Amino acid sequence: MPVLDWIGKKAVVNHHREVPYRLVHCDGARSAGDPEAGNLLVHGDNLEALKALLPYYAGKVKAIYIDPPYNTGNENWVYNDNTNSPEIRSWIGRVVGKEADDLSRHDKWLCMMYPRLRLLKDFLTADGAFFASIDANEMSNFEFLVKEIFGGFKIITIPVVNNMKGRNDKGYISTCHEYLIMAAGKDFVSAGLPLTQQQQAVFKYADEEGYKFDLRDLRRRGGDDDGAKRVNLSFPIYKDPKSNNLSIDAIDGWIEIIPLKSDGSRGRWRWGKTRVEKFIKTLVPSYVKKNKKWNISYKVYLDSNRESLIFSDDPSDYDDDDYDDETGDPIERTTKPKSFWWGPELSTDNAGKALKDIFGGTKPFEYPKSVSLIQKILHLVGDKNALILDSFAGSGTTGHAVLDLNRRDDGNRKFILVEMEGAIAQDITAKRLELVIDGYDRGGDITAPVDGLGGGFRFCTLGEALFDEFGDIAAAVSFPDLAAHVFFAETGAPIPARADSGSSLIGLHDRKAVYLLFEPAVQGVPREAAGNVLTPDALSHLPNPPEGFTGQRIVFAEGCTVSSERLKAEAVIFKQIPYQIEGI
Ligand SMILES: C[S@@+](CC[C@H](N)C(=O)[O-])C[C@H]1O[C@@H](n2cnc3c(N)ncnc32)[C@H](O)[C@@H]1O
Known part of the structure; x- marks a missing residue:
């Protein structure tokens, strides 16, 4: 596979490994709504924020959406769109070293994106998907980057028209679109998109219980439609001349209906004889005046659950009331998304106006994305309990x-947002979330209140690194912090539940029971007395893994005084902290 090279690449390809794990602190005063809602807004450079969040969320995120700076060169927006903010400039200087002086704008942007994308990938579930907005400035480079990092994913690029009028560009082409790149994990299954009003209007008939349906021709049209070749699908159906009753068997005096192609030759039905016989009551005959012939249609329901009920081979599989067992919702028919997206709901101008309304008439942020664009992605992803990550949060x-x-479909999705600029994170991202959670007034002369959506989020900041420059555990590190880190480093999976210093058994994963003996530093208390050493006595008192556990017990502690023979006999592996924690 062709890969992209640029100045500085060597310095960044493995850089994500060197990024320190930092503590994450929640700031109640800057949070809003229900803090238990499970949503986070992290203020910080996403490289460090993602690394800090990885031990908690690796492999748990169903959808990532990012809208990184497009590298237009514009430095006058509320954020810097030239990979030239002081934070990123200094980061590139440190990571790339001397070569950094020779980097072009594009090299810098690629250096910035590579390790961040590399970390993002580790958050995805196997059935998850990554989505990124990007425009022509970096599109061709970005596609290579995504292909390299998300190897084995299915990559799709969707042009998105977000400016119907076209931009007032300097060049001779007026840009009206950008792109959405999607990288779908190997187990990703698209849930499709809800039908638009126009698409719903097609279902213009209603059955006796009020369920909307449309009629489709039972005759096969085009392609494999030759009745002479598919004789078993080219059988007559009989109609009672006095009613719309149909029969698969010939009945004296009934009208014979044969599938005919438009040229009058023998065609074939879409359904086989057995299916027609089984669902004959759902078929609808109609008289075509033009060729003075009868034809037959089948029903396609708007509510696909209604259709399943009718056409299931075993209707007893379905609930009497046609509603989803788990959610209680009627199952709506969806449509396959097109490879090209457009429509006023995706317009950046409209998104800007909507954001201005939220902020009472002042424009806080240039070119926010539209809520509808993100919701289109959320629909595709489907899962109403999905965890969604956006590490370039902007206006939120x-x-x-x-x-x-969530409010509209009673979903329980959660989000994690990361924003680097302090002024944006606090005054725009957090403020917008707070306003939409609590409700706001659109501003202007007449009051126009908008109801709150409910929910909430915790505002978080990044704290010190877990390990200092000598690899020692920082004084501020608590038992649950270190437990999350140790568990992730050992198993590659997030800790199953927040650890409690009352138990040294911090979690089980893949035939490993992971233990941590750790009391945060107490001045003047020897390590052994603090309980940070695996002694013969401590070994005897380790909590037992659940019954039936046959794997190994891995014990992390600062020291060990148990003989290697006893460790072996008890299937215990001792790992010294901090030196034997992978990845520090
Ligand atoms: C194009 S904007 C995102 C706009 C957003 N999609 C919206 O609808 O408002 C990019 C955002 O990413 C932020 N950003 C840039 N580099 C970052 C980094 N390294 N870590 C976190 N945020 C960053 C910028 O400050 C800016 O707010």
Whole structure:
């Protein structure tokens, strides 16, 4: 596979491994709504924020959406769109070293994106998907980057028209679109998109219980439609001349209906004889005046659950009331998304106006994405309990889209947002979320209140690194912090539940029971007395893994005084902290 090279690449390909794990602190005063809602807004450079969140969320995120700076060169927006903010400039200087002086704008952008994308990938579930907005400035480079990092994923690029009028560009082409790149994990299954009003209007008939349906021709049209070749699908159906009753068997005096192609030759039905016989009551005959012949249609329901009920081979599989067992919702028919997206709901101008309304008439942020764009992605992903990550949060559109969709479809999606600029994170991202959670007034002369969506989020900041420059555990590190880190480093999976210093058994994963003996540093208390050493006595008192556990017990502690023979006999592996924690 061709890969992209650029100045500085060597310095960044493995850089994600060197990024320190930091503590994450929640700031109640800057949070809003229900803090237990499970949503996070992290203020910090996403490289460090993602690394800090990895031990808690690796392999748990169903959808990532990012809208990184497009590298337009514009430095006058509320954020810097030239990979030239002081934070990123200094980061590139440190990571790339001397070569950094020779980097072009594009090299810098690629250096910035590579390790961040590399970390993002580790958050995805096997059935998850990554989505990124990007425009022509970096599109061709970005596609290579995504292909390299998300190897084995299915990559799709969707042009998105977000400016119907076209931009007032300097060049001779007026840009009206950008792109959405999607990288779908190997087990990703698209849930499709809800039908638009126009698509729903097609279902213009209603059955006796009021369920909407449309009629489709039972004759096969085009392609494999030759009745002479598919004789078993080219059988007559009989109609009672006095009613719309149909029969598969010939009845004296009934009208014979044969599938005919438009040229009058023998065609074939879409359904086989057995299916026609089974569902004959659902078929609808109609008289075509033009060729003075009868034809037959089948029903396609708007509510696909209604259709399943009718056409199931075993209707007893379905609930009497046609509603989803788990959610109680009627199952709506969906449509396959097109490879090209457009429509006023995706317009950046409209998104800007909507954001201005939220902020009472002042424009806080240039070019926010539309809530509808993110919701289109959320629909595709489907899962109403999905965890969604956006590590270039900007004005917080992704958080808003999640809260709004949850409200409308009773979903329980959660979000994690990361924003680097302090002024944006606090005054725009957090403020917008707070306003939409609590409700706001659109501003202007007449009051126009908008109801709150409910929910909430915790505002978090990044604290010190877990390990200092000598690899020692920092004084501020608590038992649950270190437990999450140790468990992730040992198993590659997030800790199953927040650890409690009352138990040294911090979790089980893949035939490993992981233990941590750790009391945060207490001045003047020897390590052994603090309980940080695996002694013969401590070994005897380790909590037992659940019954039936046959794997190994891995014990992390600062020291060990148990003989290697006894460790072997008890299937215990001792790992010294901090030196034997992988990845520090
Ligand atoms: C194009 S904007 C995102 C806009 C967003 N989709 C919306 O609808 O409002 C990119 C955002 O990413 C932020 N950003 C840039 N580099 C970052 C980094 N390294 N870590 C976190 N955020 C970053 C910028 O400050 C800016 O707010």
